Amino acid sequence: MNPATPFTSESDNISVLLQAFERGGSFFLMGHIDPDGDCLGALAGLSNLLAGAGGDNEIIVYEEIPKKFELAFSGLKTGVSLYDEDIPLEDCDALIALDCSDIDRLKPARDRLERIREQSGRPQLINIDHHEDNSHFGNINLVVPSAAATGEIILDLAEKAGLEIDFSAARALALAILADTGFFRYSNTSRRVIEKVLRLMDEGVDLYEINRSLYASHRPGVIQLLGRALTSLRTAAGGKIAYLKLRNIDYQLTGTGPEDREGFVNYARDIDGVEVGLIFSEEEEGIKVSFRSNEYLRVNDIAGKFGGGGHPRAAGCLLDCDLDKAVETIIAEVEKHV
Structure with missing residues (x-):
């Protein structure tokens, strides 16, 4: 297994990560157990961004997507699979873990993933997260505690890489940010975050639609x-x-x-x-x-x-x-x- 890449600054992290994306290949995207809106919105948003750039990717989840987060997956360009032991983790070039502070958050895939990586050295593990207690468990780690949501980090990556942010990706990332800021009610809300959501609104994102999905669709x-x-x-x-x-x-x-x-x-x-x-x-x-x-x-x-x-x-x-x-x-x- 390759050691985690050492970085001296956040810009180094982003540079190495963008190089990994530019090399292409195949990606599995995974989030944490009991996923929240940020986790799922970031997964859907990144998947659409990669697909739009010609990247082969698939989202893997551990359970059915809760109804209130289904909106993030509307218009998804790739597939979503429920995790099982037959999913060929060893066949992808990189596994991207989103919103996971520690590799334990990848249960139940963790043990099998670690075993496969010890045996073959692949897939490369990319860790993108905003938790300040992140353990930097990846080969490539982009951990930005100042970000309000992992979805915000994905948006920044897309803009730095010059990727096209289409409507579906914009809506998924807006849902991620709005879920983790409590629709701008939590203390992680800032002018910076609000301005980023305004940019997503320029792509046609409807905040009322997201609000209804998150807070007004209860059984x-x-x-x-x-x-x-x-x-x-x-x-x-x-x-x-x-x-x-x-x-x-x-x-x-x-x-x-x-x-x-x-x-x-x-x-x-x-x-x-x-x-x-x-x-x-x-x-x-x-x-x-x-x-x-x-x-x-x-x-x-x-x-x-x-x-x-x-x-x-x-x-x-x-x-x-x-x-x-x-x-x-x-x-x-x-x-x-x-």
Whole structure:
């Protein structure tokens, strides 16, 4: 396996990455497990950009694309495949991992990918991400923590490479940016980001269409699930912490799945006087914990203590215990910092 390419500046990263794209070949594009709008929008956007430039590529996902993110894939020029052990990872020239802070985020493909790369030295692994705790696991790493979204990085790459940004690519990248900035409501919103979305609007992107897709396309069961989550609301640390809980039975009774709880944690964070909101979700792999903070608490540092990570204001981790124990453990740790 080739060592990670050393870089001295972000411009070096971009230069080497653009050279890899210019050489052509075949690419597999993969994101992280439990993909969000930024991850999926960046995948669809980059796929269309590469296809428009004549690049052979295919997107690989681990689960069906959630309905609210399907808009990003409308007009996709290439295919999307569900991952299985028969996908010939060794046949592509490069695998591009998007929005993954660590190679573990490529599960369940991680172990097989590492084994193939140790045996054959291919595919080259390209890591494009905006998490500040990224482990630089690729041969080529473009990690830009100052970016609001991985979709923003893809847009910058396209512009630096002189690639044509058609309507489908523009819409996918706009969805990625808008999803990770909460439609310009989160603290990672800046004038720079707004101006980039305005440029995408020049390609015909309709923000109302994206807003409807992200926030106004819920099934009745999702609203019922939200009601069950809100009923579980509790506070701690004199109201500086608020948290929600979802158990397996909540998903079963509403006909929903863990992917449907995205955004629920914001209801806890948005309570007056709260610094950090959390949601604890009982899932097959364990208890998933999502953190969101408002002003000062770096929740990625707390999540990191439990094997997770993320951004200073948005992070997550997975605990191997029952739900009540997870709540007790995490809340006790958060209380030390608020």
